[in-house]
Amino acid sequence: MPATDDEIREKYLERAIRELNTLTRELQACPHCPRGNLMPVLGSGHPQADIMLLKHSPRPSEIEEGVAFYGRAGSALMKSLKRLSIDPLAVYGTLCVKCPLSDSSLADFACIARVAEEIAIVQPSIVVVMGAEALSAIAEMEIPLAHPLQPRLGEIQQLTPTIDALYVPDIDESLDEQDAKRAFWAAFRTLGDWYASQPPY
Numbered sequence: 001m002p003a004t005d006d007e008i009r010e011k012y013l014e015r016a017i018r019e020l021n022t023l024t025r026e027l028q029a030c031p032h033c034p035r036g037n038l039m040p041v042l043g044s045g046h047p048q049a050d051i052m053l054l055k056h057s058p059r060p061s062e063i064e065e066g067v068a069f070y071g072r073a074g075s076a077l078m079k080s081l082k083r084l085s086i087d088p089l090a091v092y093g094t095l096c097v098k099c100p101l102s103d104s105s106l107a108d109f110a111c112i113a114r115v116a117e118e119i120a121i122v123q124p125s126i127v128v129v130m131g132a133e134a135l136s137a138i139a140e141m142e143i144p145l146a147h148p149l150q151p152r153l154g155e156i157q158q159l160t161p162t163i164d165a166l167y168v169p170d171i172d173e174s175l176d177e178q179d180a181k182r183a184f185w186a187a188f189r190t191l192g193d194w195y196a197s198q199p200p201y
Contacts, residue, residue, distance in 0.1 A: 016047035032108035043094030052124035056133035057104035084192030131170025154187035
């Protein structure tokens with residue numbers, strides 16, 4: 001008997017969960033970065049999200065909880081997603097530098113490059129790249145069929161034939177000052193138009 005669409009979707013979801021769990025175990029056992037006995041900060045959200053949020057490195061609240069976008073940045077993004085009528089369940093957030101390091105430049109590039117694996121597992125329709133460091137990290141990753149992204153804020157670009165990209169300011173650097181907040185919002189709200197234009201499934 002042929003599988004229904006729901007059954008096929010369920011199988012893909014199960015596979016994505018399995019692959020993310022494997023990636024988590026590998027990251028927890030990874031010996032490359034000098035993080036001592038601290039655990040890496042892991043991505044969170046829907047394993048098959050339409051939207052992947054990517055920033056460069058963790059803040060203290062994220063290190064404490066071991067979860068990307070925990071704390072101020074996550075709260076600000078939740079409010080922004082609500083304003084744009086984007087379902088938070090359609091979002092997955094992760095970091096280029098997953099290790100809690102005193103200096104993110106100590107991160108081994110082999111670890112940073114694992115974001116390409118996360119993209120392959122989650123298969124988002126768009127990656128929101130936050131800040132210049134994340135933009136430069138994604139340029140160095142070996143993402144199959146990737147086009148180079150330009151530092152053009154608030155403009156939808158094509159990352160691969162099936163994945164769009166949106167470049168916005170670093171959320172962590174945008175929270176303390178009104179002009180910076182406005183600049184972040186001006187770029188980020190493009191995501192609302194992009195989301196609204198997606199075909200319903």
